[in-house]
Amino acid sequence: MRSLFTQSPVLLLSRFALAFSWIYQGAVPKLVCRSSGETELLGHVIPVYQWACIAVGWMGAGEIIFGLLLLAARQRWVFQLNIFALFSLLIYVLLFEPALFTEPFNPLTLNVSLIVLSLIALVELKKLNN
Numbered sequence: 460m461r462s463l464f465t466q467s468p469v470l471l472l473s474r475f476a477l478a479f480s481w482i483y484q485g486a487v488p489k490l491v492c493r494s495s496g497e498t499e500l501l502g503h504v505i506p507v508y509q510w511a512c513i514a515v516g517w518m519g520a521g522e523i524i525f526g527l528l529l530l531a532a533r534q535r536w537v538f539q540l541n542i543f544a545l546f547s548l549l550i551y552v553l554l555f556e557p558a559l560f561t562e563p564f565n566p567l568t569l570n571v572s573l574i575v576l577s578l579i580a581l582v583e584l585k586k587l588n589n
Contacts (some may be wrong), residue, residue: 486522490519
């Protein structure tokens with residue numbers, strides 16, 4: 460197996476962009492600067508505000524860990540899981556907060572871009588394994 464820095468530049472850039480997105484989204488709006496929007500969005504399934512706040516913190520930590528996993532993963536399933544998670548998040552927001560789709564840099568534009576980066580990473584991983 461190749462190390463992280465001997466991979467194709469396309470795979471490396473995809474990994475860094477995906478990892479950065481997950482780590483940033485986990486750290487900044489969920490842990491460092493707790494966004495009320497994150498808590499409100501989760502409030503649709505966790506109606507107790509304090510529990511939703513705790514869950515947002517755990518989600519932030521999980522997103523940071525997942526970002527690190529995307530950076531180091533050599534298996535295709537990690538990128539496939541990323542695609543599934545991003546698609547699921549899109550459906551969740553569509554069901555509970557459809558107005559967010561009209562905002563600048565909305566969930567649709569962000570998630571579709573990250574899904575495409577995951578598909579690019581999958582193509583590059585396949586090239587490495589052949």
